[in-house]
Each structure stands twice: as C-alpha cells, then as structure tokens.
Amino acid sequence: MNAVEIKNLSKNFGAKQAVCGLDMTVPMGAIYGFIGENGSGKSTTEKMICGLIPASGGSIKLYGKDYTDIDVRARVGVLIESPGCFPGLTVWDNMMLQAANLSIPNAEKEVIKVLKTVRMEGAAGNKYKNCSLGMKQRVGIAMALLGDPTLLVLDEPLNGLDADGMRIMREVFTDIIKDGKRSIIVSSHLLGELQKVATHYGIIRHGKMICEMTSDELDASCRTYIALQADEMSKTKTLLGCKYSRVEEDEAGYIRVYDLTTPEDVVTYLYENGVTVTEIMTDKIGLEEYFIDLMKGGK
Ligand SMILES: Nc1ncnc2c1ncn2[C@@H]1O[C@H](COP(=O)(O)OP(=O)(O)OP(=O)(O)O)[C@@H](O)[C@H]1O
Numbered sequence: 001m002n003a004v005e006i007k008n009l010s011k012n013f014g015a016k017q018a019v020c021g022l023d024m025t026v027p028m029g030a031i032y033g034f035i036g037e038n039g040s041g042k043s044t045t046e047k048m049i050c051g052l053i054p055a056s057g058g059s060i061k062l063y064g065k066d067y068t069d070i071d072v073r074a075r076v077g078v079l080i081e082s083p084g085c086f087p088g089l090t091v092w093d094n095m096m097l098q099a100a101n102l103s104i105p106n107a108e109k110e111v112i113k114v115l116k117t118v119r120m121e122g123a124a125g126n127k128y129k130n131c132s133l134g135m136k137q138r139v140g141i142a143m144a145l146l147g148d149p150t151l152l153v154l155d156e157p158l159n160g161l162d163a164d165g166m167r168i169m170r171e172v173f174t175d176i177i178k179d180g181k182r183s184i185i186v187s188s189h190l191l192g193e194l195q196k197v198a199t200h201y202g203i204i205r206h207g208k209m210i211c212e213m214t215s216d217e218l219d220a221s222c223r224t225y226i227a228l229q230a231d232e233m234s235k236t237k238t239l240l241g242c243k244y245s246r247v248e249e250d251e252a253g254y255i256r257v258y259d260l261t262t263p264e265d266v267v268t269y270l271y272e273n274g275v276t277v278t279e280i281m282t283d284k285i286g287l288e289e290y291f292i293d294l295m296k297g298g299k
C-alpha cells in the first residue's frame with residue numbers, strides 16, 4: 001500500500017487553476033522530494049493532502065483511504081510555512097502547549113521523544129525567539145511529529161539553513177523514516193541538498209505532475225559527460241566541436257563532452273591534433289541540471 005495516491009487532482013482559486021489533473025504516488029518509507037518552479041502548485045497540493053484546503057476535483061488516498069477519513073487524517077503531520085509558536089515561551093512550553101491542544105497522552109514523554117528526534121533535546125529551555133532559523137524549523141518538525149504521524153508534509157523546510165543546519169535536517173529526515181513506517185513529502189528549491197536525502201522525486205509544472213521517479217531512476221537517467229581542461233581551451237573547444245555533437249563549457253571552466261565516448265578517445269583525438277589534456281574526468285549531471293533540462297523540454 002502507498003502512503004499517498006493522488007489521481008486527477010485539481011484546485012481552482014476563482015478563475016486560476018493552481019493544480020490541474022495531478023497524479024502523485026508516495027510509497028511508504030519514502031522521502032519524496034517535491035520539486036517545481038515558483039507557483040507550480042506544490043504548496044497548494046500539500047495543503048490539499050493535509051486537508052487544509054478542499055480539492056476542486058480528483059481523489060486523494062492516504063493509506064488506501066479517502067483523505068477526509070478521520071482515522072487517516074490523524075496520521076498526517078504538517079509543517080507548511082512557520083510553526084505557530086509563542087516567541088516569549090521556551091521550546092519546551094511551546095511543545096507542551098501543542099501537545100495539550102492535540103490532547104496527546106503522556107505529553108512529557110512524547111515531547112521528549114520528538115525533541116530528541118529533531119536533535120533539540122538540549123535546547124528545550126531556550127526561548128523560541130532566541131532559536132536559530134534551523135532550530136525553529138526543527139521545532140516545527142517536532143510539532144508535526146506529535147501524535148506519531150506516519151506521513152509528514154513539509155513545505156520548504158530547508159530554506160535559509162546553513163550547511164550544518166542542512167546536515168542536521170538530513171539526519172533528522174533519515175531518522176524519521178528509518179523503520180520504514182513513515183514517509184515524508186518535502187518540497188524544496190534546494191535541489192542539490194534534496195538529492196542527498198530524497199528516495200523519490202515528483203516534478204510538478206503548471207499544476208501537473210510531469211515526472212515521478214526513484215533516486216535510482218534519476219541516477220540512471222542523468223546524462224554522463226566527460227569534463228576536461230587542456231592547455232589551449234578555445235582551440236580545444238573548437239576541435240571537440242568538430243568531432244562531437246554536444247560540447248559545452250561549464251561554470252567551473254571545464255569543457256564537457258556529452259556524447260557517448262571514452263576519456264581515452266577524447267585524449268587521443270586531442271593529442272593527435274596537438275592539444276595536451278591537463279585534467280579529465282567523467283561525471284553525471286545532478287538533479288538540478290536534470291530539472292533545468294526537463295523544464296526546457298529536453299532530458
Ligand atoms: N489562496 C490563493 N488564491 C489565489 N491563488 C492562489 C492561492 N494560493 C495559491 N494561488 C496560486 O496558485 C498557484 C500555485 O501556487 P503554490 O503556492 O501552490 O505554488 P508553489 O509551487 O508552492 O510555489 P513556490 O515555489 O513559490 O512556493 C500560483 O499561481 C499562486 O499564485
């Protein structure tokens with residue numbers, strides 16, 4: 001059974017169609033990276049999954065049941081925008097208040113458990129307003145985890161985090177799904193970061209899912225290329241352009257050859273034409289470039 005199965009979902013805001021005919025499948029145990037340009041319909045879709053706004057059409061199934069089912073609703077934790085915290089209260093008091101709102105039994109034990117999951121057990125006494133952005137995001141996730149949900153929906157939780165904050169967040173995500181019982185939907189524009197942790201991806205455009213894949217499938221479909229530097233870069237580029245069909249210079253100043261060939265062939269060809277290669281490697285495009293290609297209509 002899948003955690004989420006969406007068919008033909010639509011949402012209209014007056015004349016504006018924010019989501020139109022969207023299909024989406026989130027398997028259990030997945031960290032599902034939800035990607036799309038600004039205004040493509042990610043937050044709107046997430047709000048519908050969480051029941052925060054009604055759908056205009058289509059179906060959303062959570063664990064095989066309609067998303068309006070009360071039992072299944074209780075299994076969803078959500079962080080969309082910032083958590084509703086009192087700035088002057090401590091993290092602990094904010095958490096206990098939220099636990100009381102949700103009528104969580106054994107509140108103290110439960111709050112300790114979720115604060116531990118998000119690596120905030122040592123900062124429970126901090127006033128919320130004095131927490132760093134990364135800590136605030138993790139308090140939001142801790143709140144979403146109250147009540148032991150099996151599906152977490154997180155809208156842009158990586159925004160504004162520094163490298164260490166990103167690393168902790170990745171660890172938190174991996175921890176949350178490690179027993180295979182929980183799934184996370186996480187929207188983000190930080191594709192390089194998402195790629196380090198996501199197990200599945202969904203790419204949305206103009207309110208429609210244009211592609212869903214696993215991280216293995218992404219890996220397999222990401223083009224490989226040969227990147228090189230040589231003693232005469234502009235001559236090298238011209239020479240390579242005569243033999244290979246797709247030759248580009250990247251931002252780091254390497255010339256990339258995307259054709260199906262080998263580094264040996266490239267080095268030999270350039271050597272025969274009087275160019276010495278100083279550095280050469282093979283690599284793959286990442287999620288970011290894959291996404292940009294997809295948006296341009298290529299692959
Ligand atoms: N309450 C609303 N009323 C009218 N239009 C809305 C409303 N909420 C969203 N929209 C519109 O629906 C479209 C999708 O918005 P949404 O916020 O879902 O996009 P997004 O993919 O989350 O974008 P971003 O990456 O900027 O967060 C946008 O054109 C947006 O302007």
Ligand SMILES: [Mg+2]
Pocket residue numbers: 042043044155
């Ligand atoms: Mg959004």
